[in-house]
Amino acid sequence: MRLERLSWTEKLSGPKARRPIPILSPLFRDAVIQASLNPRVRKLSFVRTLCFRGVEVPADLLLLHGEDRVAMELLDARPLRGLDEIGMLLLALERSGSRLRQMSARDVEQEPLLSNCRLVWNSRDAEVHRADRHAIFAALGQGATKLGELRRSCGLGCETVHALMCADLIGADLSLPLNDDLAIVRIRRPAVPRAASPPR
Incomplete structure (x- = not known):
């Protein structure tokens, strides 16, 4: 993921x-950023509004798609809502199959x-050579490997490992200490089927 400035935000x-x-x-x-680096999260999206019974409900929620769909609301950034709006939001989330997490x-x-x-x-834009990427994937081919062992076997620094985490190609539980004992895993996401072309 890359930070970019679009319009005013x-x-x-x-x-x-x-x-x-x-x-x-x-x-x-x-x-x-934390959701982006969480291996359990497959996809992220931002929802400004939800629709319930033909009514647009203000949302401003971050959707985390993993084993289930979680609508994350950060309390310091949420819009002000009345009781009716809160009720409508919860109903709209329920209909969409998402649960609210504040x-x-x-x-x-x-x-x-x-x-x-x-x-x-900080290493999200670091260049990773193809040979280094393949070396890391090969080292992780048999399962999780400790960070220190991975770096020594591939002869690579932390920046390369971190860049591949940002690219969602490898992952780790970053709520644990970031040291040589941290387990690193290969991330394999299922391919998203391409939409069929409309008949001519």
């Missing part, structure tokens, strides 16, 4: 986000997750 786009995600606040940026600043700022994700994210 910052947005994030990358392997998990087909469309740029607006950054509502610095804390929201950290939450998006997060506070304390949730996002948990350590070492916060510092680990920021550190890894």
